Amino acid sequence: MDSLKGLTDEDPRAIGAYRLLGRLGTGGMGRVYLARSEGGRTVAVKLVRAELAAEREFRDRFRAEVAAARRVGGRWTAPVLDADTDADIPWVATGYIAGPALSEVVDGTYGALPEYGVRRLAYGLSCALLDIHGAGLVHRDLKPSNVLLTIDGPRVIDFGIARALDAVSEHTQTQVGMVVGSPSFMSPEQVRGDRVTPASDVFCLGSVLAYAASGRMPFGAPESGVHAVMFRVAESAPDLDAVPKHLRELIGRCLAKDPEERPAPEDLVSEIGPVSSGGASSPWLPAQLVAQLGQHAVRLLDTDTPPSGQPARPGRTTVTAAAGSSGTAAASSSETVAAAPPETAGGAPLGAAGEGPSEAAGAALPEGAASRTTVLPAGSGSVAGQAGGREASGPYGSEGAQGPHGHEGAHGSGGPSGAAPYGSGSAVPAPRRRRWPLALGAVAVVAAAAGVALFTVPALGGSGESDGGSDIPAAYVGTWTGDVQRDGVPTGQQRRFVISHGSVGEVVANSISLGATYECKSDGKLVSVSDAGGMRLDTTVVGSAPEGRCSALGEHVLKRGPHGTLVWSAAGRTATLRPASHEVVPKEYLGTWQRPNADGIGTQVLTIERTPVGSPAVRIDVRGSGGHCTARADFYSADGKLSVGPSVVERRAPGCAASSSSFFRIAGDGTLVRTFRGDDKQPRAYTKVQ
Structure with a gap:
């Protein structure tokens, strides 16, 4: 006990x-x-x-x-x-x-x-x-x-x-x-x-x-x-x-x-x-x-409630320190990060051979960062x-x-395909069962x-009802991807949704917007859902690469489309979303790959790991005349090729800069070929490290 x-x-x-x-x-x-x-x-x-x-x-x-x-x-x-x-x-x-x-x-x-x-x-x-x-x-x-x-x-x-x-x-x-x-x-x-x-x-x-x-x-x-x-x-x-x-x-x-x-x-x-x-x-x-x-x-x-400490006011997260402990507990005010173009690195991209420049100013802004409140608890050291x-x-x-x-x-x-539809809203309901006395x-x-979680629960046997409670139709649930258009013209952006069961007011969707030079992650709360109006979401940005690059688009609408598709729209943008088919990095890409730097001094090493969508799958380590740089890039999709977001520099040296989004493929000779989406750099070939 x-x-x-x-x-x-x-x-x-x-x-x-x-x-x-x-x-x-x-x-x-x-x-x-x-x-x-x-x-x-x-x-x-x-x-x-x-x-x-x-x-x-x-x-x-x-x-x-x-x-x-x-x-x-x-x-x-x-x-x-x-x-x-x-x-x-x-x-x-x-x-x-x-x-x-x-x-x-x-x-x-x-x-x-x-x-x-x-x-x-x-x-x-x-x-x-x-x-x-x-x-x-x-x-x-x-x-x-x-x-x-x-x-x-x-x-x-x-x-x-x-x-x-x-x-x-x-x-x-x-x-x-x-x-x-x-x-x-x-x-x-x-x-x-x-x-x-x-x-x-x-x-x-x-x-x-x-x-x-x-x-x-x-x-x-x-x-x-x-x-x-x-x-x-x-x-x-x-x-x-x-x-x-x-x-x-x-x-x-x-x-x-x-x-x-x-x-x-x-x-x-x-x-x-x-x-x-x-x-x-x-x-x-x-x-x-x-x-x-x-x-x-x-x-x-x-067990009595200790007298010290005051409950937090609604809507504000605080951690109240012990009386007499070092430090003071404080809560920061909400901070809104404005959408703005990222800084341009100016120098040679990531290492002597380069990993690509940042996005130039003036490009269309993706969905991005919302306000957030943070708190540093005083007196609570590491455990x-x-x-x-x-x-x-x-x-x-x-x-x-x-x-x-x-x-x-x-x-x-219960969605259309891939790893996302784990379980189903139409799962076999538990049979009705007789209640058993304690x-x-x-x-x-x-x-x-005492407020303890003790319930009168059904015993083994009988028949019973299952708890439903989801407002999301089964046809919406799953993982969906598609290319974004504006006024019928492709923008070069890609949009990915993972939709789960839930109720109005709850987070029922996670979204990734991938552009040539940015990656934005957001959570969507269900505002309403109906046959005529479709599913309406209010989104909050939870991740931005580069940091501060993303801003919210406002209301998102998803409606059922022809041939098992969903039609997404927000802020004048649209996309026809289809069921995603891959959720993990394919086995043939896994491992360590390398190539020499363009100036012949040092190497670029890529390590590709098996991670879920939205998590870092590619680690980049560049050692050259300019020093030692490291970066990472998130896995986005693997439909025919391995697609990743822009790299995020973790360790800088002179000349280091973030790269654009890119995709990988395995060539006929077994080399790994990387193609960049956001600049004019030529594709790069890497050999497997045995």
Whole structure:
């Protein structure tokens, strides 16, 4: 059971509108606090590490993850309630789940769950995956410490968090001692670095169920060697000898090496749902643990809100420092970044051979930066991370860590094609099921009074209704791309949308606008949707390359077009959008490529990595007579060729400048050919480094 620790001088007293009660723990992403809202709701607030917040790639990914995770509904997950991803130190608040992690229960005094408990666990986790996949996400880190146990069933936390941590540089991971991933609960696709789909979560579900049923990890614990575990995950059969025989077949199918052979979560719900222990289900957790849950709820009722610190005013994010701590907490005023042409580098582009000039003044402005408010919390220093073999038993890292986050960008669900339509708005609804009485009614009453997430949930069996709630028609959901025109004339811009299920007022779309010399990323809130008016979005810019280059276009309208297309329009621009077909960098482009500089002194080295759309896929390292330059470029698409955005210089030297957008292709002789979109430089050929 999680242990609430008192606040120290290094801890803030309030984050946003939440008064902190104590510290729940420290995990890979930062500190996690127990807090209360002004309305009295008990929440868990995660304050991101300063080292992570300083990395733009992590911040961009984290912003997208939180926006996507807020669309996950259902009773089987911890809801995302609030967040400020643009604060100097970002934070996210989730519903607090008053229950231990599965890892605490199995590794602690209780041991493996009984067979009926494992079946109920399997049902709840399958329902959770339906909700997560239905929102267009893949969990990517389903493991025992991310499964919390309550009287009425399991709850899943941290969905998509691994995707946000993927954006963290190796230097930062080493600096804070962070380990990304849990080898014993990875899927073969994750181990191999292949494309990850919802089927990956089903494999991880199988590993979690095997662990819950036997007390043993089916592919071994990391203490036996991380690489050995990862090899067994990818190549060896799971160890299910200690799993009850009636569960082995179900768990074995989840652990199929081929993703196509694994059952879908909706199939598992249908298969497990009719199983019931009789007219009324008995408590699924050990009696001693159920009693401890009640004691924990009573303690939570007795936890008083510290007197120091003032709640934040609505609409402003603040982190209130502890009394007597060094520094002062302050919030910056909203800052609007005006759209303006970028500076022209003037000198030779990136290295002796050049990587391309910046855009000249006077070009049409793309969509871009909106106002944002940032806050620097005083007195909150960096938090030491933990590295180790076996995963921490609690949900809060070394002391714990709770709170769901989303998937890269925000992939749509049930869409037309590609990796984005993970899950579907038309997923098979969970069957109607009979409600089961709680064994300890008093515990339920106490927990409810404490603001704890205890629900009366359906038992296994019967038939039931699923939660709908999306205002977005299924025909809109998915990933779409197209070329932009103005007055019927091509502008050279490209537009990409990822549309997910959601409701009016929520972020339901992520967009990338790619021009010859810029890349703009935006989030779109749903204003309205109708058959006649189509889908109307109000957008906010969340990323700009070059920085400050982008500005908002105003209202965006998307309508259904002929032959399965969408027609987009905004600020006099239009585009016919078609379903996107690729979401990852193709295998043949991966690796390190190089070419000599034009003056014969030094080299240009390109490293191409497998990343999702909108994330840095190309790393550029130039060493020459002018010094050492480094840059990065985001992956945009891979339809016949690898298209990337303009490079962003990270390390400058005399003569360095950002390049224009470009695309790559593999030539017949095996060389990598790069063609620039925004200048007259000749194509460049790179050879593979063996």
